[in-house]
Amino acid sequence: MSGSLIIAGLGPGAAQLITPEVTAALNEATDLIGYAPYVARVTERDGLTRHGSDNREELDRASHALRLAAQGRRVVVVSSGDPGVFAMAAAVFEAVDAGDPSWRELDIQVLPGISAMFAAAARIGAPLGHDFCAINLSDNLKPWDLVERRLRLAAQAGFVIALYNPLSKARPWQLGRALDLLREELPGQVPVIFASAISDAREAIDTVPLAEAIAERADMRTLVMIGSTQTKLIARANGKPFVYTPRSVGAAT
Amino acid sequence: MSGSLIIAGLGPGAAQLITPEVTAALNEATDLIGYAPYVARVTERDGLTRHGSDNREELDRASHALRLAAQGRRVVVVSSGDPGVFAMAAAVFEAVDAGDPSWRELDIQVLPGISAMFAAAARIGAPLGHDFCAINLSDNLKPWDLVERRLRLAAQAGFVIALYNPLSKARPWQLGRALDLLREELPGQVPVIFASAISDAREAIDTVPLAEAIAERADMRTLVMIGSTQTKLIARANGKPFVYTPRSVGAAT
Numbered sequence: 001m002s003g004s005l006i007i008a009g010l011g012p013g014a015a016q017l018i019t020p021e022v023t024a025a026l027n028e029a030t031d032l033i034g035y036a037p038y039v040a041r042v043t044e045r046d047g048l049t050r051h052g053s054d055n056r057e058e059l060d061r062a063s064h065a066l067r068l069a070a071q072g073r074r075v076v077v078v079s080s081g082d083p084g085v086f087a088m089a090a091a092v093f094e095a096v097d098a099g100d101p102s103w104r105e106l107d108i109q110v111l112p113g114i115s116a117m118f119a120a121a122a123r124i125g126a127p128l129g130h131d132f133c134a135i136n137l138s139d140n141l142k143p144w145d146l147v148e149r150r151l152r153l154a155a156q157a158g159f160v161i162a163l164y165n166p167l168s169k170a171r172p173w174q175l176g177r178a179l180d181l182l183r184e185e186l187p188g189q190v191p192v193i194f195a196s197a198i199s200d201a202r203e204a205i206d207t208v209p210l211a212e213a214i215a216e217r218a219d220m221r222t223l224v225m226i227g228s229t230q231t232k233l234i235a236r237a238n239g240k241p242f243v244y245t246p247r248s249v250g251a252a253t
Numbered sequence: 254m255s256g257s258l259i260i261a262g263l264g265p266g267a268a269q270l271i272t273p274e275v276t277a278a279l280n281e282a283t284d285l286i287g288y289a290p291y292v293a294r295v296t297e298r299d300g301l302t303r304h305g306s307d308n309r310e311e312l313d314r315a316s317h318a319l320r321l322a323a324q325g326r327r328v329v330v331v332s333s334g335d336p337g338v339f340a341m342a343a344a345v346f347e348a349v350d351a352g353d354p355s356w357r358e359l360d361i362q363v364l365p366g367i368s369a370m371f372a373a374a375a376r377i378g379a380p381l382g383h384d385f386c387a388i389n390l391s392d393n394l395k396p397w398d399l400v401e402r403r404l405r406l407a408a409q410a411g412f413v414i415a416l417y418n419p420l421s422k423a424r425p426w427q428l429g430r431a432l433d434l435l436r437e438e439l440p441g442q443v444p445v446i447f448a449s450a451i452s453d454a455r456e457a458i459d460t461v462p463l464a465e466a467i468a469e470r471a472d473m474r475t476l477v478m479i480g481s482t483q484t485k486l487i488a489r490a491n492g493k494p495f496v497y498t499p500r501s502v503g504a505a506t
Contacts, residue, residue, distance in 0.1 A: 084379045131389060
């Protein structure tokens with residue numbers, strides 16, 4: 001078999017944030033597979049077949065990609081951000097693990113990308129400058145009780161918390177519940193950052209105290225970051241503060 | 254003032270992992286500041302002054318960069334990986350916060366890069382495919398008790414744990430202690446990944462069960478990832494398994 005499967009990260013949106021390694025892989029692909037809006041970010045050209053699919057079809061998409069690679073195609077599965085973070089890389093390896101034993105001998109590579117939390121953090125300062133965690137707030141694939149338990153432990157640990165997939169039409173109440181729970185664990189002045197559509201034309205980012213954070217500020221394209229008790233704001237004349245978490249902490253939180 | 258300060262991430266090592274945005278910033282810089290081995294990764298050219306400095310001088314380096322920017326220079330501070338993760342971005346904002354009030358009105362931008370944990374994860378599969386945390390294991394800037402507390406809470410939360418700065422000549426015992434502590438919290442078969450010098454010629458990555466993990470496998474350029482109870486290996490004929498953490502988890506850990 002001469003086929004290959006690459007799972008590539010397109011970063012948050014801007015072409016300037018796509019690594020040369022990913023660009024080269026896209027230029028050599030015969031087949032492109034992914035959630036339709038991500039596939040649409042790659043320009044059409046002769047010799048490239050684009051297979052866009054709906055959201056929440058990750059395993060079907062992964063199996064499709066593996067079958068094509070096994071047939072000798074050069075397949076690239078595209079993800080937004082980094083493919084290893086709540087994205088297609090895990091789905092592909094789940095499909096490999098459960099699928100045809102020959103699939104595990106395929107040439108499979110993951111090419112990293114700029115993850116949403118780092119793109120968002122960079123836009124506002126350095127909120128992830130100290131220990132942090134990333135939690136997928138979706139309870140489609142894990143029980144909500146476990147999400148709540150992780151949020152509490154993360155707050156108790158003093159992690160800055162990046163929340164991916166904070167809400168959707170099918171999951172309208174989870175972010176509000178998470179914010180309520182975090183208000184039980186953390187002081188009300190802890191900064192909460194809502195970062196939407198980072199690096200594209202609709203980019204919006206703002207910071208509010210946890211006490212005033214409401215779920216309605218977020219949508220499907222929002223990343224939410226909850227600061228720790230150490231996270232600080234630096235006021236500026238333009239009204240857009242820098243937000244950062246110092247590297248040092250004097251005593252246990 | 255027409256000066257500017259950019260804090261740019263060079264990624265883990267390979268030029269193929271540097272974003273076009275960062276490359277453009279490097280091409281327009283008048284002054285380059287950073288830890289000497291990182292500064293050395295940027296090619297010399299007319300009009301560019303390279304200021305390499307020793308490790309552990311982050312605040313001096315940040316103040317130097319801010320002074321040059323305030324004088325009208327186009328300054329780029331370089332970090333390995335992502336500048337917002339245990340790197341120069343937080344140091345710069347600490348210096349802004351504590352320094353000359355005019356500094357906060359400077360044009361300061363952070364340009365994200367591929368962080369070590371995502372580069373390492375990509376090389377071996379998708380170990381960060383579920384909720385995870387990143388902990389700087391250095392106790393230079395925080396008490397060791399706090400590191401221990403965070404490790405325990407992270408293990409209890411079921412996070413995959415990425416350990417940055419696992420050891421150095423001045424911190425020889427901390428990683429061994431961390432592994433011992435994690436063995437109290439997690440089953441011995443949990444996979445531990447040691448990833449060194451990812452994307453450069455000396456790259457080495459291997460996986461051992463937590464029960465057999467010893468600190469001597471790591472050096473200053475190693476990132477250590479501790480799997481969760483859900484993290485799985487997929488055996489391959491070449492003896493190099495894929496390692497991934499499934500997106501779903503059926504019940505609380």
